[in-house]
Each structure stands twice: as structure tokens, then as C-alpha cells.
Amino acid sequence: MKQIPDNVKLVIKSIGPLVVVLFLSLIVGNFGISKVRSLRSQISQAQNNNNILTQKVDLLRNVSGSLSGSPDIATIAVPDSNPSLVVISQLKLIAGENSVVVSNIKTGAETKDKSGLSSVAISFDAEGPREQIIAFLNTLSGSAPIIKVDKLKLTENSGITKAGTTVDAFWADLPKTLPALDNPIADLTSDEKSTLAKITQLNLPIFNQVNAATESAKSNPFGP
Amino acid sequence: MAVRINLLPEEKRVSGDLAQVLRIGRMLSVISLAGFLVFGFGLGAFFIFSSIQLNSVNKNNDSLKSQVSTLETSESRLVLLKDRLSKVKKIENLPSSIDDLNKFNTTLDALGGSTSLNELDIENGKITTTANFSSYQDLNSFIQSLSSNTAFSQVDVPSFGFNPSTGYLVNVSIEQK
Numbered sequence: 001m002k003q004i005p006d007n008v009k010l011v012i013k014s015i016g017p018l019v020v021v022l023f024l025s026l027i028v029g030n031f032g033i034s035k036v037r038s039l040r041s042q043i044s045q046a047q048n049n050n051n052i053l054t055q056k057v058d059l060l061r062n063v064s065g066s067l068s069g070s071p072d073i074a075t076i077a078v079p080d081s082n083p084s085l086v087v088i089s090q091l092k093l094i095a096g097e098n099s100v101v102v103s104n105i106k107t108g109a110e111t112k113d114k115s116g117l118s119s120v121a122i123s124f125d126a127e128g129p130r131e132q133i134i135a136f137l138n139t140l141s142g143s144a145p146i147i148k149v150d151k152l153k154l155t156e157n158s159g160i161t162k163a164g165t166t167v168d169a170f171w172a173d174l175p176k177t178l179p180a181l182d183n184p185i186a187d188l189t190s191d192e193k194s195t196l197a198k199i200t201q202l203n204l205p206i207f208n209q210v211n212a213a214t215e216s217a218k219s220n221p222f223g224p
Numbered sequence: 225m226a227v228r229i230n231l232l233p234e235e236k237r238v239s240g241d242l243a244q245v246l247r248i249g250r251m252l253s254v255i256s257l258a259g260f261l262v263f264g265f266g267l268g269a270f271f272i273f274s275s276i277q278l279n280s281v282n283k284n285n286d287s288l289k290s291q292v293s294t295l296e297t298s299e300s301r302l303v304l305l306k307d308r309l310s311k312v313k314k315i316e317n318l319p320s321s322i323d324d325l326n327k328f329n330t331t332l333d334a335l336g337g338s339t340s341l342n343e344l345d346i347e348n349g350k351i352t353t354t355a356n357f358s359s360y361q362d363l364n365s366f367i368q369s370l371s372s373n374t375a376f377s378q379v380d381v382p383s384f385g386f387n388p389s390t391g392y393l394v395n396v397s398i399e400q401k
Binding site: 050155 | 242245250256259260264267268270277278281285289291292293295296297299301303304305306307308311312319320326329340343344
């Protein structure tokens with residue numbers, strides 16, 4: 001085997017450690033820096049979550065007292081089930097208050113739009129003086145559950161107005177899930193507060209739920 | 225007096241240039257090793273510090289998450305309220321015939337006592353009415369009231385009739401703005 005010249009051996013011994021150190025620096029540097037970068041990224045994400053969670057805790061603590069009955073009123077305004085019976089009850093009550101006679105009440109089929117808002121058409125005839133009919137319809141429009149007057153047909157005869165009316169009553173399913181724990185939550189916007197102020201002015205129904213009649217304990221309901 | 229003796233044989237002697245290269249090489253090796261050790265320890269210390277910082281932030285986050293969990297009732301009520309308010313807003317933006325009736329009401333109020341409103345239809349922003357006016361003055365008041373009402377974009381008169389015994393029978397179709 002050919003011997004390595006002495007000079008070359010000396011150069012290898014001198015520069016060898018430098019090459020090894022540079023090589024190790026490259027490997028350790030790449031690995032170490034990538035690990036530290038990953039760690040810093042995790043810290044940044046965790047601090048971001050920390051800010052969100054702190055804001056969320058502060059907000060929820062502040063609103064817990066101020067919300068009071070607002071969600072309940074909002075659920076009466078737009079309930080989670082078909083409010084036909086409640087609307088009809090409101091209809092009759094307000095008609096009585098305005099000396100208007102309501103008859104021929106009918107409900108239509110339910111419809112649901114893409115946003116999840118369901119509606120049902122309720123038609124009826126109202127009879128009375130024109131001013132009272134208009135007052136009745138305005139009061140009905142300012143009641144809960146929220147309705148929209150869709151069609152109106154007024155006819156007058158000998159000072160008595162008859163109004164064939166169709167109103168739409170609305171409802172929507174309640175939210176099923178809460179946002180993730182570390183998702184931010186926002187307070188009510190000014191637009192939402194304005195809407196809330198409007199719905200707190202609505203005439204609320206006397207009752208909100210119409211429960212089905214329960215079975216009688218008596219075997220003969222007509223007996224003593 | 226000290227005497228410098230070079231015991232290295234002549235053939236083993238390193239030339240001046242090569243000696244310089246070897247000296248520089250050794251110096252660079254030492255410097256690079258020192259630099260590597262400093263860099264390595266520094267990186268390790270920073271990694272340990274960052275790990276401790278991450279643990280501390282995560283611990284704080286876990287505490288905050290448990291606080292959020294205890295406030296779940298408030299959160300659910302707020303989410304419910306915002307959901308319902310968005311639905312109310314959607315409904316508010318839907319057209320309503322009662323708004324059209326209220327806009328037309330000023331015109332209705334202008335109808336004289338001898339005028340009878342045969343029919344008034346309101347649907348999809350369109351108002352159609354047929355009225356019987358016993359006198360020209362009542363008809364004139366009605367037309368003037370219609371023309372001064374800024375809520376209407378278009379007023380059509382599809383039919384206009386006159387009967388000497390009953391007066392003017394007018395059918396009007398109105399488009400809202």
C-alpha cells in the first residue's frame with residue numbers, strides 16, 4: 001500500500017478537526033434551530049390562545065349579569081317550534097282589545113329556507129271600523145312571536161271594513177353546539193343591541209307553550 | 225546561554241509555507257470548536273428556557289379553559305341571544321304589507337265621508353284599490369293626496385268610470401319605492 005506523504009498527514013491532522021466541527025455545526029445547527037423555531041411557534045400560538053381565553057373569560061364574567069332575561073325574550077320572539085297556536089292566541093287577544101272580530105282562522109303548510117328560518121302562513125278575516133283594523137294589525141305586528149303581514153285585502157261596506165289577512169309566523173332551531181373553548185367570542189354589536197332594544201318592546205304572549213291535554217285519571221270522563 | 229537545537233532531521237523539516245498553513249489550520253480548528261461549543265450551549269439554554277416558557281403559558285391556558293367551562297351557562301345564553309337576534313334581523317328585512325298600509329294610510333285619511341273604499345289589496349309591495357267617490361271634490365282630494373305622497377314611485381289608473389247616480393268609480397294601482 002502506498003504510504004501517505006508526511007506533509008499530507010500533517011495537513012489532515014491540522015484541518016481535520018475544523019472540517020469535523022463544521023460538519024457537526026451544520027447538523028446540530030439545522031436540527032437545533034428547527035426545534036427552537038418549532039418551540040417558538042408553539043409559544044406564539046399558546047400566547048395567542050391565552051389572549052383569546054383571557055378576553056373570553058372577562059367578557060363572559062361581564063355579560064353574565066347583563067344578559068338577564070334577554071335570551072328568553074329573544075326565544076319568545078323567534079321560538080324553536082311552530083308558534084301558530086301562540087300567534088292565534090295573540091291574534092284573538094289583540095282583536096278583542098281593538099274591538100275587532102276575527103274569524104275564519106286557517107294555518108298553512110310549513111316552509112323552511114336555506115338559512116334555517118321556518119315559516120307558516122296564518123290567514124284570517126278581521127271585521128270592524130277601518131281605524132281599529134289598522135290599529136289591530138299594527139299591534140299584531142309589534143307582538144311576539146314576530147309575524148310579518150304578507151297579504152292584505154280590505155273591503156268596505158256601510159262603514160264596516162273587512163280585512164282578509166295572511167300573516168307569516170317564524171321559528172328556527174336553537175343552536176346545537178357551543179364554539180370550541182379556545183374560539184373567541186364577541187360581545188353584542190351595536191346593531192344587535194339595537195335589535196335587542198326593539199324586541200324588548202314587543203307585546204309578549206300571556207303563555208308561551210301550549211301543552212297537549214293529558215289523559216284523564218277517570219275511566220269515564222263524563223262521570224262524577 | 226540557551227541554545228536552540230533543532231533535532232528534527234533535514235528530510236522531516238516542514239517548509240515555511242506549509243508551516244503557516246498548518247498553524248492557520250490549527251487556529252481555525254480551535255476557534256471553530258470554541259464557537260461550536262458556545263453556539264451549542266447557547267442553543268440548548270434557549271431551548272430549555274423556551275420549553276419552560278411554553279409550559280408556563282400552557283398551564284395558564286389550562287386554568288383559563290377551566291374558567292371558561294365554569295362560565296358555560298353564560299356562554300350558551302350569549303350564543304343563543306346572538307343566534308336569535310340574527311334571525312330577528314333576517315325577518316325584519318323581509319317585506320311587510322303593514323308597512324305599505326301605513327304609508328297609504330295618509331291617503332286613506334284624506335278620503336271624504338261620502339267616499340267608500342270598495343277594495344284595497346296590498347301584496348308584494350303593490351297596492352291596488354278601487355274607490356267610489358260621490359263628488360268631484362272628494363276625487364280631487366284623493367288624487368292630490370296620492371301625488372303628494374313621496375312613498376310611491378308609480379301610480380297607474382287602470383280604470384276610471386262615472387255614474388251620475390253613484391259618482392266616480394276609480395281603480396288605482398300603486399308601486400312603492
